[in-house]
Amino acid sequence: MNTAGKTIFSLILLSMAVTQAVALETGDRKYNSYLYFLQGEILLRQNDPDAAQYKLEKTIELDRNAVPAYKELVFLYLQSGNYEKARMLVKTLKNLSDNIDTKLFLGTYYVYAGDTTSAINQYQEVIKKDPENAEAIIILAGIYSEINPEKSLGYWDRYIALKPDSGDAYYRKAVVLKKLNKTEGAKKLLQKAIGLQPDDLLTRVTLAEIYESEQDYILAGDELYYCAGLDKNTYGYYIRAGEMYMRAKDYEKAERVFKEALPVSKNDPVVYFWLGLLYENRMDWKTASEYVEKSLTGKSDIAGYEKLSYYYTQLNDVNKALKTLEQALKLNPKSAEVNFFLGLGYMDLKKNGKAEKYFLRTVDLDPNLSDAYFYLGTIYEQSGKFDKALPNLRKVVELTPKNAVAMNYLGYCLADRDVSMDEAETLIRAALEIDPENSAYRDSLGWVYFKRGKYQEAKMEIEQASKNLxxxxxxxxxxxxxxxxxxxxxxxxxxxxxxxxxxxxxxxxxxxxxxxx
Incomplete structure (x- = not known):
């Protein structure tokens, strides 16, 4: 063999050796990359994200095409707040892989990142490649349910065609229809969903909400009562069902449901309060008061005391009503409402001095509570303090310009004293415009005419009033x-x-x- 031949042979051997060495090195890198990836996955399952992140970063350092590692790292970066790192990895990932799984992953990333437009684009690309990809279709349906409900309906139909036994899909489409005020369609879908998943609470509650909005309270109550049977530890469903039956005036059903709630709720005061309201609707004031008394034994609250005082008033026990309101006032001395009710109570007892004190406190706490000014005005007017009555009565009209009762009262008071007759007539006529059939207001107008010497006009108005009053x-x-x-x-x-x-x-x-x- 000549020298030239030896040289060529040597070069061939060297080339083969180098190629084999590179192949071995490349194989080692991929093998090590795979080991790091497996270690990262194990660490993720052991809930050690920091160590997992390190292993996955080593994975892509050794293998720039390790798509699964990129995906895991993207979400680790998002969870740790490294949004820029996540964004950069996503950019790389888009160039590495164009398959459906990657596009689904990218869509999920964009949803997480709040980039709805990019998410939609990814899922649309998935559907172009695979028109029956249920995952992409349902996610698009969900996205459009929020940003374009009408458009979402087509996607829900496509998904339901692929998954006709998905109760959740029927439910979610029904929610969209409810949002669009297409309640008949929503009801049919919810009923279909219940047929597929009869024990789903959310579906039944949504159907109950529609029945309630349609004032079909019995059906609403029935759905909620069924929910109470499914979730025996949550007595709120009993209360809501009882409330629906009360609205339907089916008091027997309501009482049965509330009483079923008592052992479940361990005699929660709220249930006793609702039983009180039930008997209030029956106008059984004694039983109503007994139940509200029980509710207050378990939990003192202003609403309970106010109700109880009202029941005592209906039982003609004003003194007991006042004592109850004083208990409420201890809970919140700055309650304008409680002070107002105390004022009314003392007016009933003809204790106008005490009533005045509470009404004054009321308007101090709530300067817009017009009724308090009205009763102050009546107290002052009836006690001969018209100079004090006048500003209070005018305040009522100022706060409630459509208050016909106040306008008539003020107008009559002015006319009866021959004061500001033009104002008096204007006020009374305004009251009659609001309530033209009111005989008391017509009598007031007649009295204005009388005071002005227009006796025939006065007679005509007051004779008309006397027919009904x-x-x-x-x-x-x-x-x-x-x-x-x-x-x-x-x-x-x-x-x-x-x-x-x-x-x-x-x-x-x-x-x-x-x-x-």
Whole structure:
């Protein structure tokens, strides 16, 4: 063999050796990369994310094409807040792999990252490659359910066609229809879902909500009662079911459900409170008060005391009602509502001094509570303090400009004292515009005419009022008009009608005597 031949042979041997060495080295790198990946997976299952991250980073350092490692690392970075690292890995991953699994993964990443548009694009690409990819279809249905409910319906239909036994899909499409106010379609889908998964609480609760919105309270109650049977440790379903039956006025059913709730709830005060409300609807004030008393034994709260005081008032025990409200006031001395109710209670007892104190405290705590100003005005007006009554009554009209009762009361008070007659007439006419059939307001307008000397107009208005309002004041007014017109006999007749209705009225007796002089 010549020298040139030896040289070529040597080069061939060297080349073979180098190639074999590179192959061995490459094999070692991939093998080591795979070992790191397996170790990372094990560490993830052992809930050691930091150590797992290190192993997975070593994996892609040794093998830049290790797609599974990239995927694991992306979510580890997201969980640890390394969003930029995750973004960079995703960018690399997109260039490494274009298969369906990677696109599904990227879609999940974009959803997690809040990039809805990119997520949609990835899932749409999956569907182009695989039109029956159920995972991509249901995720798109879910995304569009939030951002474009109408568009989501087509995706739900596609998914249901692929998975006709998916109760969850029927439920989720029903939620979309409910959002779009397509309740009939929603009900049918929910009923279909219940047929597939009869023990799913969320499906039944959603159906109950639709029944409630349609005021079909019995069906709503039935669904919620079924839920109570499924979840025997949650008595809230019993309470909601009982509430629905109460709205339907099926008090027997409501009572049965509330009483079933008592042992489950371990006699929770809330259940006793609802039983009190139930008997309130039956107007059985005694039983209602007994149940609310039990609720307050377990838990003191203002709402319970307010209810109980109302029941005592209905039982004509105002003193007990006031003591109950004083208990409520101890819980919250700054409750405008409780102070207001105390004021009303003391008015009932004719203790206007105490009532005034509580009403003043009420408006101090809540300057917009118009009823408190109204009752202050009536207390002052009836005690001859019209200078104090006037600003309070005007405040009521200011706060509630459509309050016909307040406008009439203020207008009548002004007219009766010959004060601001134009204002008085304007107020009363405004009240009549709101309630044109109100005989008391018509009497007030007639009284304005009387005070202005327009006796015929006054007579016409008050006679009209007397047809529907048999009130001593109305008959007294008619007597005053007839007297002013010189018709003493008619005047006496009306005064006697007034006296019949109010036998102790000394002023009317005096007017009858004056006619005979």
């Amino acid at each position: 048999k009130d001593p004041v109305v008959f007294e007014h008619l007597g005053d008009i007839e007297k002013a017109l010189g018709n003493k006999k008619n005047a006496e007749s009306f005064y006697k009608k007034a006296l019949f209705l109010e036998p102790k009225n000394k002023n009317i007796k005096k007017k009858i005597k004056e006619l005979k002089i």
